[in-house]
Amino acid sequence: MACRVSYPEILMLRVRFAPSPTGYLHIGGARTFIFNWLYARRNGGTMVLRIDDTDVERNTQASENSIFEGLNWLDLGWDDFCRQSDRRHVHQQAAEAILERGMAYRDFTPASSTEEEHSHDGGPWLCNPGMRELSRSESDRRAGAGEPFVLRFRVPRESRSEVVVKDLVYGRVTKSTSDLEDFALLRSTGVPTYHMASCADDADLRISHILRGQEHLANTFKHVLIFEALDAPMPQFAHLPLLMAPDGSKLSKRKHGPVVSVTTYRDAGFLPHAFINFLCLLGWSPKDNREVMSRQELIDAFTLENVNHSNAVVNFTDDDPFDPKAVWLNAEHIRSLDLDGLAAKLVPFAEAAGFETNFGKMRQIAPLIQERIKLLRDVSTAADFFFREELPPYDPNELIPQKGDRAMALTVLQTACDIVSTAEFTHDALEAALKSGAEKLKIKTGQMYLPVRVAVCGRKIAPPLFSTLEVLGRETTLQRVARAIKMLKS
RNA sequence: GGCGCUAUCGUCUAACGGUUAGGACGGAGCCCUCUCAAGGCUCAAAUACGGGUUCGAUUCCCGUUAGCGCUACCA
Structure with missing residues (x-):
């Protein structure tokens, strides 16, 4: 009992991402997926995508679609796929096995009496009185008579003082069995709880490493107990620090809305790579000051030892849903x-x-x-x-160059009009022609270029002029310069 | 309330117990320049608090405070 079997090193490393379709895929989920993927790729393992759809009440097709949309956009892929709702027999059998071994018991207490649990001063609620001690025959009789029950795990408080989790990120974490309540395995409807379904599946799928959000760290003590009761090899656990909102609260789909949805980033024009790069830097770092990293660089650098222990905040605001660093990284990736x-x-x-x-x-x-x-x-x-065929209206005063006036703008544009109608339409030729135009008019080049820029772009802020003209072509340029002249005259 | 986890610039993060506490984003400024960008340079900006241990603590220990998580027949 003391020394548990775990997955031998030689065996294939298997990780899984197990989202539940109760809301769209948010960036925290995406990061968990990415870390799992990176870990699998780095170590030559297999990645399983499992849809944890046991909560029939809250599942929606829209959520599931959103998860696939987001995951597909990430363009990382997975090796294996399954959904929990197809695997009810696995969970059911696992629960029965635990009951048979006497490590679980039926609790016939009606569900309504939940509020008074909070009135327990001091210590935690551990179990409903009397139910734990029910004899097996009595339990079988009541169940046989159709009385509804919850199947609870019998936490071994007598034989064991604590449960130990050896987490690959957080290290050794322990919890006293006297602080662990007899948690539910099966609901009174017969539907397995998350803990039961998740562990039964992980065992059945032979998942060797479970990387998931830190919100599950406290649940892991229960999971360790379940794996032991199932006599299954113990997977390795690695918990990831959580992603937080700027106000310190946990990122949630409900509270923070679409700003945390992966598809929001996609639709705004993030490169999947840049998005992945950004998410990797939240809660993990290569420790060598690198920030802009390719997919391969991430794979090569990713280790669990370099995952942080503290939560990271995603720096969005009401005005701007995107963390400035994410935006910068995206710009970097666009440039490359x-x-x-x-x-x-x-x-x-x-x-x-x-x-x-x-x-x-x-x-x-x-x-x-x-x-x-x-x-x-x-x-x-x-x-x-x-x-655009035609430029939207703009203020003619925009056409007036620095230290110039309306007359100068007009002269410039008329000169430009001549130049543009004869010059060769290449960057260098246009530059030479407009430059000499400026010389002839005895004005600065900037004073020459600005009216033309505004005439063809409709604003002062625009890409470099000569390349712009080259792309626009003679026809359009002429047309827009003529229109500017007309605007200045009127 | 109980239990668990966490605490370095505004944000993401580095730092064998010994550094002027480093980098990045964002901010400010300068340079470059046909505007805007990009690029280069510079500046401001942090070890939550209190006790230990130690010659020496961001680093180890304890406490306080704060945040997060779990405490459901949610996941």
Whole structure:
């Protein structure tokens, strides 16, 4: 009894991610998935995705869809799949086995008497009086007569003083058996509880390492007891620090809404890689000051020893749902994308914003905005003037350069109009032509470029001018410069 | 209430018991520059509190405080 069998090192390492479809996939869940995946890849193991859908009341199809949507977007994949609702017989048998071994008992106390549990001063509630001591024959008789009962684990408080968990992250954690209540295995409806179903499945699926949120650390003492009662090899446990909201509360789907949903990040134009990179840095670090890391670098660097023990807060606000560091990491990853890849990713975002475009056009635009956007959706604000037939109205005063006036703007644009209608439409030729235009007018180059920029982009803040003109083409440029001139004159 | 876990700049995090407590994001400033970015440089910013142990404590121990979790026939 003292020395439990655990999974031999040679055996295949198996991890699992077991979300319950009671809400959309949130970033905490995503991080648990990622850490499991990383651990499996790093150690040549297998990753199982198990949908823990035993809570029929709260399960929704929408939640399950959201989980798959999020997971698929992450683009990490899994090796094996199952759902708990298909495995009721496993849980049922496990519960019966524990009852047969005398390590569980039937509790016929009606469910209504739950409120008075809180009135226990000092110590914890341990069990309902009388039920633990019911003889087996009496118990069988009442059950046979159809009396409803809860199956409870008989915590061995007499034979054992404490339960020990050897956690790969938190180390040795113990709990006194006198602080552990006789927890439920089967509800009075016969449906197994989370603890029962989860452990029975983990044992049956031969999960060797359980990496999950720290909220389960306190549950693990119960789980250890169940694995022992099942006479199953003991998996290794590793608990992960929790993700918190800026106000210190635990991240929750209900309280924090879509800001914590994985699909929110996807829809805003995060690169899955950047998102993964960000999440990895919450509660874990490679300890060598690296931050921007590729998937392979993460796999190579990931160890449980480097997982922190304290919770991490995701720094979002009411105004901005995204942690600035996540945004920065995304910008970093966007910059390291090749232009073809970036263009391809940008197209759907431009289309979603209502612009008509295609890969060829986007491929021209991509280099101009690559280091100017932080999220893929920014394409709609950073490059809108490339897509629009006609520029939205803007203030003609914007056309007036620094230390210049309306007259200067007009002269500049008229000069530019001539240049643009004859010059070769390449970056270098346009630069040379506009530069000499400035010289001729005896003004600074900046004073020359600004009116043109505003004329073709509709604003002062835009990508570099000559490349922009090159992409826009002579026709459009001429049209927009002419319109600017008209606006200045009126 | 009981039990468990945790505590370094605003946030994410480094630091064999010996460092001017490091890096990153964000902020401020400067440089570069056709605007905006990107890039380069600089600055501000932290060991929760109180006791020990030690020549020496961010680091080890105890206490306090605070936060989180578990304490359900939720997961």
